[in-house]
Amino acid sequence: MKALAPGTVIFHRHRGYGVITSVNLLTGWIAARFGSEARTLDLNLSMDEVQFADGEAILFRRAPPDRMPHARLMAMVRELHRAGYQRLYLYSWPKPSGLHWRWHLFTGQRDWMQRPWREGWYGSGADYNVNPVMGWGDTPAATTEELVHALARFDPQGLARALGRDEDHAAWFEGVCAALLPGYMYSLDMQRPADAPLQEMPPVPVIAVRASLPPYSGPALAWPPGWSGLWSKVHAMPAPAINLSGVPEIR
The missing domain is CATH 2.30.30 (SH3 type barrels.)
Structure with a gap:
């Protein structure tokens, strides 16, 4: 356009x-x-x-837009899994206000709680409402294929880390996409019941990406492989970098 x-x-x-x-x-x-x-x-x-002036139509929101980017991200990750990039994971969770959902793509080792952060691979639905792009050179109306190519151009080294097999996660993700797309997204947010400890495996929250859609009424979703027990084990913080310069660091 x-x-x-x-x-x-x-x-x-x-x-x-x-x-x-x-x-x-x-x-x-x-x-x-x-x-x-x-x-x-x-x-x-x-x-x-x-x-x-040459007759090309100017199209602007002729259809209700998605109010969050997660379904588009899910479609992109599914295509990358099918192409062999199965070590690519999509984490989504609500902001403290509950009004918007964050998202984070990460690659390499599947560690949901201590996942690596890579610049440009995460964002917020609040930002997306104002500027509906993912942030790696894509356009607001980019198709799934265009999102894949834009990500590959933006960070080829990062995407290369996703190349490999993780068949149980890819199978789980394929089933989730078949149940939810194109109108719904999942949230990996474990709600704590009032005055009670966290449940081990509550239902996976599902949210509509458009306000006009009814609440999700499909089958309950299983949690991703490797999720069981994450909330009961100890999470160690990353070790600080070793200083070999001989110059004391100011903290």
Whole structure:
């Protein structure tokens, strides 16, 4: 799709050719002049039939957008698993407010609690609402295949660490995607009952990615392989880096 900015020549079916004077892509409204230098007309890109000057349609949220990116991420991870990148994992959990969900992709060793952080491989639904991209050079309307290629260009070394077999996790993830996509996502968040210890295996939370969808009513989901007992064992913090320079570190 072409860039949409002030100065772009457009065509409106009722008013003919005009020029955009301002754009608000957060709301989908533009202002444009049609034959008068003194008067502008406000147009809604979701409602008014506006085209580029060459006839290409300007499409903006013609369908309700996903309010969180997790389903798109799940589809991408599934395709990478099928291509042999089975050591790629998607962790998702709610922010403390409960209004948005975070997500984190990680590769290599499958350790859900002490997973490595790699810049650009994590994000928040709160940020996605304002700027609906994952953050590795993708576009808001990128397809699953385009997301894969954008991630490979952004961090080929990081993606190479996901190449390998993890058949039990890949089988679990394939089943979860078959049950949930395209309208629902999973959250790896173990809720603690009031005044009670954590349950060992409560149902996996499922959340709709669009407000218009009803609550999930499909089969209960199993937790990922290797999840059992994570909350009862001791989690050791990573050891500090060894200083070989001879210069004392200031902490």
